[in-house]
Amino acid sequence: MTAPFALQRIHHVAYRCREAKETVSFYERALGMRYTNAFAEDYVPSTGEFDPYMHVFLDCGGGNVLAFFELPNQPQMGRDENTPAWVQHLAFEVQDEAALLAAKTHLEGLGIEVLGPTYHGIFRSIYFFDPNGHRLELACNIGSADQYAELERLAPIMLQEWSVTKRAPKHASWLHQEGAVA
Structure with missing residues (x-):
């Protein structure tokens, strides 16, 4: 069945962060993303409940936006302990293998532990974690x-x-x- 509408792109993907300022700094410094805007509210617009938050947005390039919520009144963030750490991740594309290796060198120069490059048949990738414990992947396509x-x-x-x-x-x-x- 075809939907009666067409998706244009992902507007944004949102995750939780421990500290908004630290998260913005990491993504700017480590991945060159541009911090574009933020919303701070005391009440959740969709539900009306009191739950102060800071919602920050980072431009990933190509019309892609990554967003984070800092939620100071909620219990400390964790992750799904029933899902292996390697499963849930965000993958970003880089131009080619040279860019992938340059990214690895850059990240390691910032003191970030990087795994890879890993061969996946049609792409190669490296893996690392952001300060919130989110696993990140940089990948370059190599398939025919x-x-x-x-x-x-x-x-x-x-x-x-x-x-x-x-x-x-x-x-x-x-x-x-x-x-x-x-």
């Missing part, structure tokens, strides 16, 4: 048009097999074998 087309062709087949077996389908086993071609 044929590889992307093959993955799109296999997607429904793999999803169906997964839904039945809950085991990794082998249809795209070439994906994590460096140097393999679809």
Whole structure:
């Protein structure tokens, strides 16, 4: 079924932060994002409940916006302990492998521990954490048009097999074998 409207893009993605000023500083310094605006309210506009917050917005480039909420009256933030730390993350695209390596050097120069580059068949990536404990990924695409087309062709087949077996389908086993071609 097709929706009776078309999405234009993601307006923003919002996460919680421990401290808004520290978070803005990190994303400006570590990733070069531009801090664009903020909303501070004592009452939540959608629910009317009293819950003071600071909502900050950072321009990620390409019309993409990352936002954070600082919620001083709420219990200390945590993460879903039933989900491994590597699962929930934000991934940003960089131009190419040279940019990925430059980013790694830059981040490590800021004292940030970086994992990778990791090979994912159609992209390479590095991983690190922001001051709030959110896992971040920088990725550069390296796949061929044929590889992307093959993955799109296999997607429904793999999803169906997964839904039945809950085991990794082998249809795209070439994906994590460096140097393999679809």
